[in-house]
Amino acid sequence: MNIYLIVILVFLSLDYFTRLVLTLLNRSHMKAEPKPEVQGIYNQEQYLKSQQYQRDNSKLQIxxxxxxxxxxxxxxxxxxxxWFDDIAREVFSHPILHGLVFFGLxxxxxxLISLPFDLYGTFVIENRYGFNRTNAATFLTDKIKGWFLAILLGGLAILLLIGTWQLFGFWFWLPAWGLITLIILALSSYGSIIIARFFNKLSPLEAGELKEKIHTYAQKVNFPVRDIYVMDGSRRSSKANAYFxxxxxxxxxxLFDTLIQKLSSDQVxxxxxHEAGHYKKEHINKLLFVSIVxxxxMLFLLSLALSVPELSAAFGVNYHSFHIGLLAFVLLYxxxxxxxGLFGNIVSRKFEFEADAYTAETGYASALADALKNLSAENLSNLTPHPAYVFFNYSHPDLASRLGKLVQNVK
Ligand SMILES: [Zn+2]
Structure with a gap:
């Protein structure tokens, strides 16, 4: 057997079994007593319901x-x-089109493989716990729009990579990096609103108490808010969220419409x-910088992988091509x-604490604590996650730790 294939199989197995063990640990940790900070969020019936919800979801995940x-x-x-490579080559022999069809297939x-799980998750589990608001028509149009975006953005990225590789060979990673950086910057400045509008309706927040309170706060802390939109998240799920x-x-x-419905104006x-805290502490720029680096x-390592033609043999392909090299790279990576991912989560949790601390400094510690409790109760959040699972998988600190720190800040 090809040595590269053996390495890839070992890497994938280690990754899979580590994640499985973490999920199983998390499931077994549900028997634990919730920490004092999070007691009283649910009544006994809701608590059992939240545990059953976690179990149903993790079973589907397993x-x-x-x-x-x-x-x-x-x-x-x-x-x-x-075999996929052969089919793609029968459709198009041109290397760029060949690569695009290969990844398309x-x-x-x-x-198609994940579809039954998506359907079960949305229409059975989320339905059972009263979260689902998606109907068949929304699900289908979301799918079609998702495919359209994947073809457009994924196709563009692959086109760009194969094109620069053909022009520059090993050094393609430099011009490709420049172009990818432009795409990252465009997506983080205008792209996210355009994409949000593609899936949802965004309308300006109506004048009223909430809008006034937001503007008063933004002025007080000098947070340059230009537009406040309300998004019809309720069309898909009753779960709430907000971002900037x-x-x-x-x-x-x-702001998701569901957030405004569930929280008081002070909690919103x-x-x-908290979002202003992310901005004030330069988290957005730091994360952007990290993702560009x-x-x-990654592109540099990719060009190293592309200069090893033997990698293609690991897949039973007896000629060298960009798309097989890219596939090998993704698996070896x-x-x-x-x-x-682990490092990213550690940093992200640190940033969340900093944003919470900023919220407390500007006088909203107890309102944020109430908002977090409300949202966790509404979303049937897991109150007893296993510490190892939190360490590896959580981008946000567990609720008990966040509430614990907020309470310290109120005093
Ligand atoms: Zn945050």
Whole structure:
């Protein structure tokens, strides 16, 4: 067996089993007593319901994860990627079109495999707990729009990578990095609102108490808010959220309609104060910088992988091509991506504490604590996550730790 194939199989197995163990630990930790900070968020009936919800979701995750793992291992072992490669080459022999069709076919296959799990998650589990508001028509149009975006953005990225590789060979990673950086900047300044509008209706927040409170707060702390939108998140789910977007001096805030329905106006301002904290502590620019550096490192490693033609043989393909090299790279990158993900989560949790501390400094500690409790209760959040699971997988600190720190700040 090809040595690279063995390495890839070992990497994928280690990754899969580590994640599985974490999920199982998290499931077994549900028997634990919730920490004092989070007691009283649910009554006994809701608490049992929240645990059943976590169990249903993690069961679905375990089954779909196992199926995905077995399929991928089987595809690698039986050289199924060579088969996809042949089909794509029969459609188009031009290397760029060949690569695009190859990834198109893989994407389509992956989407079809995950479809039954998506349907079960949305229409069975989310329905059972009263979260789902998606109907068949919304689900279908979301799918079609998702495919359109994947073809447009994914196709553009692959086109750009293969094109620069053909022009510059090994050094393609430099011009490709420049172009990818432009795409990252465009997406983080205008792109996210355009994409949000593609899936949802965004309307300006109506004049009233909430709008006034938001503007008063934004002026007080000098947070340059330009537009405040309300998004019809309720069309899909009763779960609530908020975020802000935009680089430099133009900030746009998006509040889910469900957030406004569930929280008092002071609690919404507290959520916004938390977002302002991310801005004031330069988290957005720091994360942007990191993602640009990271994409440069990835592209450099990709060009190293592309200069090893033997990698193609690992997939049973007997000629060298960009798309097979890219596939090999993505699979070999698994352990690095695991470590980067872990590191990213550690930093993200630190940023969340800092944004919470900023909220407290500007006088909204108890309103934020109430908002977090309300949202956790509404979303049937897990009150007893396993510490190891939190360490590896949580981008936000667990609720008990966040509330604990907020309470300290109120005093
Ligand atoms: Zn945050």
């Amino acid at each position: 089954i779909s994860g196992a199926l995905g793992f077995v399929l991928l291992m089987g595809m690698l072992y039986f050289h199924a990627f060579a 893989l994407g389509l296959a992956a989407d 977007t935009g680089l430099g001096k133009v900030k746009r805030i998006v 301002v507290a959520v916004l104060a 990271q994409s440069g490192v 698994t352990p690095i991506s695991f470590v980067m």
